[in-house]
Amino acid sequence: MKNASLDLAGLAAMDTAEALRLLKGVRDAALSGRRPKVGPRADIDESWQRMLRRGLDPERDRRAGLLPLEELERRRLASPLLEVLPVLREGLVALAEGAQHIMVVADAEGRLLWREGSAAVLRKGDSHGFVVGADWKEELVGTNGVGTPLVSRRPVQVHSAEHFVSTHHTWTCAGAPITDPRDGRLIGVVDISGPLSTMHPATLALVTSVARLAEAELRNRHHEALDRLRSVASPLLGRLGGRAVAVDANGWPAAVTGMAPPGRLPLPRSVRAGRLWLPSLGLCTFEPLPGGWLVRLDEASPEPAEQGRVVLDLSRPRRPCVTVTGASGSWSHELSPRHAELLYVLARYRDGRSAAELAQDLFEDPSRTVTVRAEMSRLRRHLAQVLAHRPYRFAEEVEVELVLPERPADLLPHSSAPAVRRGRLP
Template identity: 30%
Template sequence: MFGGTGPAASLLVAESWERSRDRGIDPTVVAPSVELEGPDLSRHVAQHRMASVLPVVESVLVPGVVSSGHIVAVADERGRLLRVIGDRGVRSRAESMAFIPGAVWTDEAVGANAPGLALRHDTAVRVRGSEHYLEMAHEWSCAAAPVHDPGSGELIGLIDVTGPSSAASDQMLALIRATVMLAEGELRTAAGLVVPRPTAADRSDGGRLRLRVLGPGAGVLDGDVPGIDGRVLTGRHAEICVLLDAHPEGLTGGALAELLADDRLDEVSVRAEVSRLRRVLGTDVVGSRPYRLAPGALATDVRDVTDALGCGDVMRAVAAYPGPLLPSSDAPGVADLRLEIHSMVRAAVLSADRLPVLRAWVAGAGREDLAAWRGLARSRYADASTVAAAEARCRVLDQRFGA
């Protein structure tokens, strides 16, 4: 499921540096050890569960990343790199610091780095330049996210992008997360797991409230409570609902304030907004200490999209995604979620590479997506009129984006 970036990266990095200093690691001389080589490495990769993730990584993440000076890495649960993909020149530079298949890039072994911290804390992490403990890694930035077994929830590996400063951007982290979600869907399919689509009857209160937060008309409540159906929430109330939905474990007043505004809100103001929201939704819907939504009390169209992606039903995800999350919101937490959700759907569309999915995408939320239009123009299943229309649209977008 979608969510924030976890604990503040700066705190994770600071704690990692302290651990490395306590262990007496010299950042000027330490180098990652290489545990697996040759046939041992090949055998380990072939037998590992992350092997079924590699095709998704290569089709979704690699094409848009390696051409811009980045390398993509997949590692196992012990931080050993299984595959490193990128242009030969970039990989050669990375090899100088032993960023190669078989090498161990844990936090314990080499100090602060995104793969190591992602494994240690089981969360998506970004590490920029000199935040790396190893001096030889200071010219690189990286972002990584863990991959879990969809049946057991066990952490089985990670996906990482390493390169220039853009490797640690919001856009890159969102793309990595989208790839992870698709990879876990592939693992679910390979294991024969069935994830049923939740229905109103599955929810503890019958699903009496539903909030539309995607695309035009976002922020509208539907439900069988008098006075609720069709009610438009204030922008702030819609933001609070979205953030609490994304954090089912709950948020403190301070954490919620930081996600709602760049200039931290006063917690008193947050408390007042939540109090007003309770009067709209009902006192049983929003809990306190920490703030959280009661399980099953509020359904959202975001969940429709992520549930469909989790089931591998890309067409249903596209149909459920009319446009960006709360498009007029500038709340930092909402902006991160907006980018993440859009990236998830887009990555699934481009990975599926199916004519009906591409058509549905470009007819709706993906109408400005040049890569999707190019895919449509190249599709061997498209008729002549579809190809011609797609090629014309590509020319328009090429001119608009200066391609």
């Protein structure tokens, strides 16, 4: 019988000292391998298990050096988070100051780029190393409101002794990841932190809402940029013969002629003018446009004679990607967590999997075939030439290389899919 789990509302209703004693008891039991009467919350338990597998010291974190000022400024200017910093400030800073919290914004590597809020709490944050330029990856400092959401890709609240490392037990924090809707990349996390007495169960919902507002702002800016590109491209496309599409730098179509509107085109990391091969379209000619590219399908050139090679690289826990190489070139694409899971299973089962089998592999529920088919349909828009269906599989003539992390436990750490959990076993 599974033991009961803690909940944030219950912790908030307790006296601070009582909640701290309870959480320390739960943590001590987990570290010693005992089963407590009340277990940790699911996100916390998953994080603790990752830390135990890594052999992280539960009594002392390992702090990396701060970023040099030049590198900090470079990251700030290059980060998409800069575009939504006003949204984050408006939604959280005033509240943070009033509630004796601070707001921090970190990039996808867990480096703190901005920090604002209560002056008194800022000083307390200094003693925790919670300062601009610091590295708060989970594998470095343990379970926390910055590093843990970056791994799980879910909003997480971490209170007191839910922090894996004991030196952070006087702290409470709630963080939510932020994803760029233009390309699906995880770009960072926004976090609210403060002393134990400032803990409130609604904090996580607030931080999550503000993170979603930031993503909506990025989406609005994207739509405005596509409208500007469309105004330039539409007159040009009207004078062209053949098939062509105008796309932005992330591959999103703004205007099209001679063909059905495609979904987002997966572009090479470094697009250049000239002839390039795309897995979904074949050989194309790229010409620069203000804010994007004109992509003209090469009608006279045949499709590549060979299907080529696929490299599924899962060696970097936060940046799974797939690289497709054909007769006319290669292309790489960073994968979403779900697409990384699906391709991992297909790489393991070269004979293919039915929708029901994939649903079992991912969700432990063979009835969730609608979700599987929808995700596979999205994948096949990008990988139509190397993915087959009925059953879903890599095409027989394609060479597939699966690159795994050095440590099996680091395989897709965000994933709870049964097939991935099996793959983490030594």
